[in-house]
Amino acid sequence: MKSRFAIFVVLLLVCLPSISFAQEQVTVPMTDNKGVEQKGEQWKFSADKLVVENDSEYLQAYGDVTLRSGDNYIKADFARFYKATKWIYLRGNVKAQIKGDFYDAAEAEFDLNNMVGWLKKGRVFVAKPHIYFESEFIEKHNGATYSFKDVKVTACDGENPLWSFESGEGDITINGYARLWHSKFNVKGVPVMYTPYMELPVQRERQSGVLNPEVGNSDRLGNRINLPFYWAIDDEMDMTIYTEYLSKRGFRPGVEFRHSEDVNTKGSWRADWLYDSKSYDVPDQDYSFGDTMIRPNHNRWWLRSKYNGYLGNPDWQTIFDMDLVSDQDYLREFRSGSNGYDATRNDFLDEFGRDIATADANERTSTALMARSWDKYSISAMAQYTENLLYRNGNNPSGDNPTLQTMPRG
Known part of the structure; x- marks a missing residue:
């Protein structure tokens, strides 16, 4: 029916000086720069009212004007389409989606052949x-x-x-x-x-360059600005360098290195460091998050990673998780931002399906695991190191630390 209607419109254009259509459609084929019609490329007009002038070069559409071509669409209150050039003028609540991008305007004009x-x-x-x-x-x-x-x-x-x-x-x-x-x-x-x-x-597509800046402000850290730089090393590796400045605390640089050499290997290795202008030798209610621990250290850092791979042969599956931090306050202070605790945790869960300890946990565990399976039996070896922050930075005597470490075992 639509093709017959389009032919009928053409016949009417020849015979009548002017004609209007209510709530109808017109199909507009697209042509190349030589006037040759492009197969499969056409826009379908619909509107409350379509007016075609026989002796003019354009078609006018009024009310709820919509043009569609596949997933692309253009909408407006009014449109004038120039038949020879395939240009269209639009006015009033102009909205469009063209190849996944979105447009809003009061007025617009497009060449429907190349947009x-x-x-x-x-x-x-x-x-x-x-x-x-x-x-x-x-x-x-x-x-x-x-x-x-x-x-x-x-x-x-x-x-x-x-x-x-x-x-x-x-x-x-x-x-x-x-x-x-x-x-x-x-x-x-x-x-x-x-x-x-x-x-x-x-x-x-992936390409080296400065990423979106991150800015913020808090009573604890002051004004914050972070300008990350992304380096697309090659198809298998990339690196992000973080240059974060905190007006009340200092410069906090960081780095994230990711790699995936093959389908069996991928890793994410992250680190950041801060020489903090603020420390406290006695419990400080403004900085100690309500506990009775101290934090006399100015050098503060966090090392973390997730790795899936193999040793020598893909059958020897290897997993390595690292989570080491300088003090009990670090992750509670630096939760937000692209190199903060929350973003790190979400990325690790999405990419590796393995979690890390909560931001306020005083025990943080790093694990190395290697395993191989055969038809009738399997073998595995694991080692773990647990960092107990209750015995760091002079909070409790390190000799009294009761934390058990897991030595390599099969």
């Missing part, structure tokens, strides 16, 4: 790598490139994002970079930094 065009009072959400940008006027060029003036760029959801950049002008190329001129870096809408020019990676 170049412009948006007024527009907002674009690129699902991968999850980035928003909005501006009074956005141009979309070939090659998934956008240019704009007076733009706001962020990777955070919500009307008042945690962080954003506001720039006088710039451009974004997906799978390339966002180049911004005369930019302000905002935290919750408040400007905190200015730069005349900057570049940010905007990648759908």
Whole structure:
């Protein structure tokens, strides 16, 4: 029925000067730059009212206008479609999804063949790598490139994002970079930094570059900013370097190294360190989390890892878990952020299916296990080391530590 209706529309265009359709559809085939129709490429119009002028070059649609082509769609209150050029002008509550990216605008115009065009009072959400940008006027060029003036760029959801950049002008190329001129870096809408020019990676695929900055504030740590750098070493290895600064405590660098050489091997190794400006030799209610322990050490750190692999032969399965920390307060203080306790725990559970001790646990266990199975029997060896934080940093005499360690055993 739809194909017959499309033929009927063409006949009417020849015979009648003007005709309107209520709540109907029109199919628009796409053509290449030589006018040859592209197989399988077509947009289907639907609207409350479609008006076709015989002596004009366009079709007009009114009310609940919708165009669909596969998973792509465009919606608006009004549309004017130019038949020869395949350009479409849209006005009022313009919304679109094109190849997984989302558009909102008051007005827009697109070439339906290649989706170049412009948006007024527009907002674009690129699902991968999850980035928003909005501006009074956005141009979309070939090659998934956008240019704009007076733009706001962020990777955070919500009307008042945690962080954003506001720039006088710039451009974004997906799978390339966002180049911004005369930019302000905002935290919750408040400007905190200015730069005349900057570049940010905007990648759908894995590529080295600076990751989204993390900012925050607390009475205990002061102002916090973390600028992670991601290094895609090769297809099997990557590294993230964390450069975190805490205004009340100092510089807290960290590193995360991941590798997966084959289907039987993967590992995640993480470490961070802080020379803390704050320590206490007697219990301090403001910093001791309500217990009676002390923390006289300035050098603070956390080493943790998960590893699945084999020794020599894939049949010799090997598991290694490490969890070592400098003091009882460290994980309770540094729970948030991409290199904090909560993110580490969630990543370990997702990637390896193995948990780590809670942030306030005073015993932390590291384990090494090797095993092999045959048809009728198996063999395994395991060693464990348990760190008891109640006997660290002068809290209790280390000689009184009752913690039992598991030596290698089969």
